[in-house]
Amino acid sequence: MKRFTQTQLIIYVSIFFILFDNYSFFHNVLQVYPLNWHNIGFLISLAVIIVFFMIFLLSLLCYKYTLKPILITLLLISSLTNYFMNSYHVVIDASMIRNTLQTNMHESLDLVTLKQVLYFVFLGLLPSYFVYKAKIEYRPFKQELLARLKLIGLSLAVIIASVFLFSKFYTSFVREHKPLRYTINPAYWMYSIGKYINLTFNSGELVVKPIGLDAKVVNDDNRSKLVIMVVGEAARADHFSLNGYERETNPLLSKDDIVDFPNFYSCGTSTAASVPCMFSKYNKSSYSYKKGISTENVLDVLKHTKDVAILWRDNNSDSKGVALRVPYEDYKIPKNNTICEDGECRDVGMLVGLDKFIEKNKNKNILIVLHQMGNHGPAYYKRYPKAFEKFTPTCKTNQLEDCTQEEIKNAYDNAILYTDYFLDKTIDFLKKYDKKYDTAMIYMSDHGESLGEGGVYLHGLPYFMAPDAQVHIGALMWFGKNMAKRVNEKALRKRKDEKYTQDDLFHTLLGLFNVKTKEYNKKMDILKNEH
Numbered sequence: 001m002k003r004f005t006q007t008q009l010i011i012y013v014s015i016f017f018i019l020f021d022n023y024s025f026f027h028n029v030l031q032v033y034p035l036n037w038h039n040i041g042f043l044i045s046l047a048v049i050i051v052f053f054m055i056f057l058l059s060l061l062c063y064k065y066t067l068k069p070i071l072i073t074l075l076l077i078s079s080l081t082n083y084f085m086n087s088y089h090v091v092i093d094a095s096m097i098r099n100t101l102q103t104n105m106h107e108s109l110d111l112v113t114l115k116q117v118l119y120f121v122f123l124g125l126l127p128s129y130f131v132y133k134a135k136i137e138y139r140p141f142k143q144e145l146l147a148r149l150k151l152i153g154l155s156l157a158v159i160i161a162s163v164f165l166f167s168k169f170y171t172s173f174v175r176e177h178k179p180l181r182y183t184i185n186p187a188y189w190m191y192s193i194g195k196y197i198n199l200t201f202n203s204g205e206l207v208v209k210p211i212g213l214d215a216k217v218v219n220d221d222n223r224s225k226l227v228i229m230v231v232g233e234a235a236r237a238d239h240f241s242l243n244g245y246e247r248e249t250n251p252l253l254s255k256d257d258i259v260d261f262p263n264f265y266s267c268g269t270s271t272a273a274s275v276p277c278m279f280s281k282y283n284k285s286s287y288s289y290k291k292g293i294s295t296e297n298v299l300d301v302l303k304h305t306k307d308v309a310i311l312w313r314d315n316n317s318d319s320k321g322v323a324l325r326v327p328y329e330d331y332k333i334p335k336n337n338t339i340c341e342d343g344e345c346r347d348v349g350m351l352v353g354l355d356k357f358i359e360k361n362k363n364k365n366i367l368i369v370l371h372q373m374g375n376h377g378p379a380y381y382k383r384y385p386k387a388f389e390k391f392t393p394t395c396k397t398n399q400l401e402d403c404t405q406e407e408i409k410n411a412y413d414n415a416i417l418y419t420d421y422f423l424d425k426t427i428d429f430l431k432k433y434d435k436k437y438d439t440a441m442i443y444m445s446d447h448g449e450s451l452g453e454g455g456v457y458l459h460g461l462p463y464f465m466a467p468d469a470q471v472h473i474g475a476l477m478w479f480g481k482n483m484a485k486r487v488n489e490k491a492l493r494k495r496k497d498e499k500y501t502q503d504d505l506f507h508t509l510l511g512l513f514n515v516k517t518k519e520y521n522k523k524m525d526i527l528k529n530e531h
Helices: 006-020 023-032 040-061 067-088 094-101 105-111 114-133 141-165 167-176 178-183 187-200 271-279 289-293 298-304 347-351 354-360 405-431 481-486 489-495 502-512
Strands: 224-232 308-314 328-330 365-371 437-445 475-479
Touching: 006 040, 006 067, 006 114, 006 141, 023 040, 023 067, 023 178, 040 067, 040 141, 040 167, 040 187, 067 114, 067 187, 094 187, 094 271, 141 167, 167 178, 178 187, 187 289, 224 405, 224 502, 271 289, 271 502, 298 308, 298 365, 298 502, 308 354, 347 365, 347 405, 354 365, 405 437, 405 475, 437 481, 437 502, 475 481
Parallel strands: 224 365, 224 437, 308 328, 308 365
Antiparallel strands: 437 475
């Protein structure tokens, strides 16, 4: 086999990246800068800059003992990011990396497709094998250093010259079309990993700041509260018939005398971002992952009252750190969830056995959080039993690009139909306790979902560029007879069409349990007229 110098191997791999791993980037660029004589020079320079930027970057990182491990790692990961960007039009940013790392094996298997395997083999394994087997000619240190410095200098000169020659184009590219850079592979996901590490890890041991230590339940009567908070999954508002969707996806809830909120918006576009944010005291504008993990949330404040018993049951990935200091039960496994079939445990199984928890805490107020599997994609067809396959034909694969948009929508809507059933059953469960408790159910999805509109699937795009489908979420409430009077449900119905966000949940839960604390803001309590 021919021998290569280290710099030659770096150059070849950099060219491979631009030729085979950047379809999404150039596809997006061509939407803004069409291929014509006016743009051709800029487009060529863009490809040249990316190649030389990778050469520059790899020249700084890859040396005798790091060369092959780094190049192989980049090739393997880039083949997968290439697949997800091409197939689902997602962006591999810091939030997406966090979501990926917090995804369990069961969810990960839902994403595996034959096409993904082919990407991994032909764009990951085969070039990695070539790099692994490559015979490297290791030159003397001074000679290698000189060659490396020349390569770095040449790379910088080419980049600077290209930007200078097409400065008019690059001014608009940088200032007006920032999202285009998010699909440069592997440069952007490498940057995102660095950003994720910076946002996630603190220097020293993590100390969780307590809040609401002054919290106290102020009872205005002798009745305790029993509240079930349902955290939904990937349920977009415009697919709820309660909100005017042409299909009947909420036949049961429409008869349940619920209060629907048609203009409700999420804090993030992924479970890892939205769930911690919705339970935190911070608004979306001030929330960050570091703040979330280093500050107690509303469950902790309720716990500080010593008068609210809390239980988190999870049929999704996990609580994303929200339930670390309260009782937590995993309902993704048949050992706990008695309603499972074909490896899929149903959301309705989370209701089984709750009577025991309520009996155990009969002298307290009670908050039960149920975290749904809901509409978790891309395998929407797995999210509901066969009896709920009302809309057909359905997409029966996790490879959404193999299905029509109608088939995808049908499977997604069937999953919404099952959520309708689950929420109706939750209301029926609460009705049993209506004589003894002030009962209520709050439902709020974590984020929305793209179903192929504009070629975009699933969720997780950066918030500022996410379509309405990913942030406009399903949300509703139900109140038992006594609770309806206490919260003035009639007045709430008059305000239900106002815009609300997940920022309001923290204060709404505190208000619902009559908790007095300096952390409570009445103006952000959905149930108060002052909102």
